[in-house]
Amino acid sequence: MPPTDPSSPGTRTPPLSDEAAVVARAAAGDRTAFAQLMEHYQSACYGLAWRLLGDADQAADATQDAFIHAYDAISRFRGGIFRAWLLRITANASYDILRRAQRRPTTTLPDPEEGAAELPDAGAPNPVLEASRSELYRHLDAALRLLPDDQRTAVVLCDVYGMDYGEVAEATASALGTVKSRIHRGRLRLRELLAEHRELFER
Amino acid sequence: MTMQHQIHPDDERLAALAGGDADATADAGLRAHVSACDRCGPMVSDLQELRSALAELPDLVPSRRLQLVPPVPPVDPRTSGGWLRRLAAPLLATGVVMVAAATVGGSGVFTGIGSLAGGAAAAPSAASSAGSGGGEDLAGGSERDRLDFPLNLFFKLAPARVRDAQSPELSGAGSSQLPAPTDTGTKASEAPGAPQQPSPAPVIDEEPVVAVSGWGVVLLLGAVFVVAAGVILITQPGRGP
Numbered sequence: 001m002p003p004t005d006p007s008s009p010g011t012r013t014p015p016l017s018d019e020a021a022v023v024a025r026a027a028a029g030d031r032t033a034f035a036q037l038m039e040h041y042q043s044a045c046y047g048l049a050w051r052l053l054g055d056a057d058q059a060a061d062a063t064q065d066a067f068i069h070a071y072d073a074i075s076r077f078r079g080g081i082f083r084a085w086l087l088r089i090t091a092n093a094s095y096d097i098l099r100r101a102q103r104r105p106t107t108t109l110p111d112p113e114e115g116a117a118e119l120p121d122a123g124a125p126n127p128v129l130e131a132s133r134s135e136l137y138r139h140l141d142a143a144l145r146l147l148p149d150d151q152r153t154a155v156v157l158c159d160v161y162g163m164d165y166g167e168v169a170e171a172t173a174s175a176l177g178t179v180k181s182r183i184h185r186g187r188l189r190l191r192e193l194l195a196e197h198r199e200l201f202e203r
Numbered sequence: 204m205t206m207q208h209q210i211h212p213d214d215e216r217l218a219a220l221a222g223g224d225a226d227a228t229a230d231a232g233l234r235a236h237v238s239a240c241d242r243c244g245p246m247v248s249d250l251q252e253l254r255s256a257l258a259e260l261p262d263l264v265p266s267r268r269l270q271l272v273p274p275v276p277p278v279d280p281r282t283s284g285g286w287l288r289r290l291a292a293p294l295l296a297t298g299v300v301m302v303a304a305a306t307v308g309g310s311g312v313f314t315g316i317g318s319l320a321g322g323a324a325a326a327p328s329a330a331s332s333a334g335s336g337g338g339e340d341l342a343g344g345s346e347r348d349r350l351d352f353p354l355n356l357f358f359k360l361a362p363a364r365v366r367d368a369q370s371p372e373l374s375g376a377g378s379s380q381l382p383a384p385t386d387t388g389t390k391a392s393e394a395p396g397a398p399q400q401p402s403p404a405p406v407i408d409e410e411p412v413v414a415v416s417g418w419g420v421v422l423l424l425g426a427v428f429v430v431a432a433g434v435i436l437i438t439q440p441g442r443g444p
Contacts, residue, residue, distance in 0.1 A: 038271040043262035056266035068273050159257040184218035201252045
């Protein structure tokens with residue numbers, strides 16, 4: 001599993017302070033502004049791609065494709081939340097790769113005891129809590145990789161990255177009812193997979 | 204939470220309720236069941252905790268360095284600027300060649316040859332009857348043409364004899380009429396040092412008094428081409444890298 005963002009362990013990338021201005025400059029053709037946006041959100045995009053594809057190289061490829069598509073499309077960005085817009089592009093790029101590959105994950109749930117634990121730094125407010133959260137995240141990601149592709153894609157887009165059913169349906173080119181069913185079944189399957197680690201949720 | 208129900212809602216319905224779906228949360232019967240059922244209540248609670256944990260999953264550092272901005276493809280100056288700019292080079296070359304050809308040709312270098320050829324073609328019988336005199340006359344016209352350059356570029360086709368008719372010596376004869384064959388000797392004697400002129404070829408009488416020279420047209424077109432090419436190059440600059 002790739003390491004979490006060292007600059008903000010266990011967190012999501014917050015918006016840029018002057019994001020609207022940077023996006024406007026990028027939309028006007030400022031390559032430096034565009035690079036600033038991509039550098040800021042590359043961890044978010046890569047995280048989404050990795051969770052959808054389950055493979056580091058493919059995730060990097062999907063993120064790179066998303067940057068290219070975003071560069072071509074940013075002049076048509078009509079406002080709104082830039083992160084959500086960029087993540088939708090990343091989801092589409094990842095889903096394209098997923099459809100091409102037509103493969104299923106073969107990785108088994110990793111043993112938490114093996115490998116280096118992703119412990120937070122010593123300066124964290126509550127090292128014990130941070131350690132348990134990291135373990136929870138590791139189990140969550142491992143369980144996500146055990147879901148069927150269609151369920152994992154729907155759950156990741158909806159529950160991890162906050163897209164609504166319509167956006168998921170658009171990204172996966174699926175019917176709304178199909179998406180809802182995949183999400184519900186995916187949640188139930190995740191609950192089963194994580195049943196033996198319920199204590200992690202209670203901390 | 205002691206109430207037990209024989210029939211539980213479908214698990215997907217519980218998952219929808221845990222996800223906050225509007226149709227599930229609006230179902231009062233479902234909510235009442237979940238709040239009282241020892242099986243369904245914990246399941247919905249677990250699913251809600253699961254959703255909260257999923258929403259907190261952190262971003263991940265890419266496994267390799269990504270190119271943040273796509274590279275700009277190198278621009279080929281030969282292909283930049285569209286079809287109009289690509290037209291400029293051949294237009295300019297054609298224009299320069301035409302101007303050069305018209306300048307050289309109109310200056311008289313080719314005039315003698317052209318006139319000789321034209322005279323032979325126009326009045327072969329006259330030329331043959333008069334011997335080499337006709338050629339000398341036309342050659343004399345070429346000499347005048349060289350002196351009149353560049354005006355003769357545009358009026359080259361006017362026969363030298365017709366223009367002679369506009370001179371004071373021949374004004375009485377009319378500009379459109381040639382002297383009679385019997386007057387040739389007289390008029391030739393009036394021009395000091397002029398050689399004896401043979402009888403003019405009658406076919407020349409049919410040529411217009413004022414005609415546009417072919418070289419003039421070439422020069423004019425060449426100049427237009429050059430100017431057009433310059434305008435294109437100025438107004439359609441190639442895109443830089």
